Amino acid sequence: MFVGHLAVALTAKRAAPRANLGWLVAGVTGLDLVWPLFVLAGLEHVRIVAGATAFTPLVFDSYPWSHSLVMAVVWGAVLAAIARWRHVAAAPLLLVALVVSHWLLDFVTHAPDMPLWPGPSPRFGLGLWNSIPGTLIIEGAMWIAAIAIYVRRYRPRPLAFWSLVIVCTAIWASGPWGPVPASEKALGWFALIGWIIVPWAARADRG
Numbered sequence: 523m524f525v526g527h528l529a530v531a532l533t534a535k536r537a538a539p540r541a542n543l544g545w546l547v548a549g550v551t552g553l554d555l556v557w558p559l560f561v562l563a564g565l566e567h568v569r570i571v572a573g574a575t576a577f578t579p580l581v582f583d584s585y586p587w588s589h590s591l592v593m594a595v596v597w598g599a600v601l602a603a604i605a606r607w608r609h610v611a612a613a614p615l616l617l618v619a620l621v622v623s624h625w626l627l628d629f630v631t632h633a634p635d636m637p638l639w640p641g642p643s644p645r646f647g648l649g650l651w652n653s654i655p656g657t658l659i660i661e662g663a664m665w666i667a668a669i670a671i672y673v674r675r676y677r678p679r680p681l682a683f684w685s686l687v688i689v690c691t692a693i694w695a696s697g698p699w700g701p702v703p704a705s706e707k708a709l710g711w712f713a714l715i716g717w718i719i720v721p722w723a724a725r726a727d728r729g
């Protein structure tokens with residue numbers, strides 16, 4: 523899942539109206555921010571297998587440090603500590619919940635590959651990615667609803683906000699038809715794009 527995570531960040535603004543959107547986006551995308559670092563370091567592994575799921579060719583062989591439920595709580599605590607140090611007006615528990623929300627939405631989307639903890643762990647996933655229409659409709663509906671509510675309530679900076687929406691929507695919706703990454707490492711480098719989205723979202727917020 524991609525824009526569905528961002529939808530959660532937009533919606534969470536209601537619970538922390540004085541926190542800049544960049545912090546909320548850092549929360550919901552946190553696991554995908556650390557994931558490419560672990561992939562590039564060779565600690566986590568992903569394969570590219572055409573047709574692995576309908577929506578994406580990625581097979582997540584191992585990603586317990588970025589994408590296990592236990593580590594999601596840990597990364598949430600790390601983000602909450604950084605936010606507290608930076609005097610961000612968001613409850614620590616909200617930030618932890620945003621990071622953990624990533625695990626829950628990935629659990630709905632991914633094949634059964636989401637571990638509970640690092641080490642031998644059962645792996646779960648409901649496999650929404652097996653259906654292209656299902657993914658586009660469910661994730662797209664979350665995204666559109668969240669954008670509509672956010673724009674009306676918070677009046678973001680138009681250029682930064684809408685450019686972010688367009689780029690993220692294009693990356694997400696083209697997924698099943700876009701070019702397949704050449705290698706695990708190339709995918710890791712590409713996924714670092716997530717780190718640009720955080721300051722971009724921060725810029726879109728007037729706060």
Ligand SMILES: [Zn+2]
Nearest residue numbers: 553554624628
């Ligand atoms: Zn993820």
